[in-house]
Amino acid sequence: MIRIVTRARLNSLEQQAEDARARAWEMEAAANTAADSHAHTARSLTTQLDTVQHAADVARAEARRLEVALGSAESGLTAARETLAKQAQQIKALQGDLDTVLGAVVLLNYGRLVSVHPTGEAARRHAESLGCPVTGWGPGSGRPASEVEWRTVLLSRFAVEDGGGAG
Incomplete structure (x- = not known):
């Protein structure tokens, strides 16, 4: 089957093809802009995630350090309480001795x-x-x-x- 195309029809088809190419370039440019924007957002979010993960690691390390310090302080407090109890007993004994000596x-x-x-x-x-x-x-x-x-x-x-x- 042969189809005969007129010059007006050919011009119209060429114009439609040109318009389609222009829309395709516009769409490609918009797609590239959107892709660049999404890539930038992804990089930004990745950087933020890395920063937050680093901050979380630092916070976990600080929490571990504080747990160790707390354990040490609790041990020191226990030892101080034991010493205080012993000293209280010694003071009572010395008060008895003092009462005798007075x-x-x-x-x-x-x-x-x-x-x-x-x-x-x-x-x-x-x-x-x-x-x-x-x-x-x-x-x-x-x-x-x-x-x-x-x-x-x-x-x-x-x-x-x-x-x-x-x-």
């Missing part, structure tokens, strides 16, 4: 420390065993300890007022 007296001979006793009576008995006379014990008349042959003084006052008996 009533203690020292026996002085001319201001020099001879002995320490739980009571003044015990100190006098010891002084008597060393040849001190049974009578004549008194407050010392305000004289320095170095001028009194035998004297008893509370241990707490001896340490503070007499400077440890160096008098």
Whole structure:
């Protein structure tokens, strides 16, 4: 079958082909622009994903470091609590010792420390065993300890007022 095409028809077909090529180029340009835009968006999203993953890795590492630090702090706290409990027991024991010592007296001979006793009576008995006379014990008349042959003084006052008996 042969078809006869007129010049007007041929011109029309050529114009339609030219229009189709122009639309194809426009569509190709739009497709390229869209592809470039999508590629740029994909690269941007990939970069953002990498940044977020890096931040997550850093956060996980920091969380692990903080877990270790917390464990160490908890161990230190436990040790400190144990030490505190031991020190509280020691303080109680020392308070008991202090209560005992507060009533203690020292026996002085001319201001020099001879002995320490739980009571003044015990100190006098010891002084008597060393040849001190049974009578004549008194407050010392305000004289320095170095001028009194035998004297008893509370241990707490001896340490503070007499400077440890160096008098």
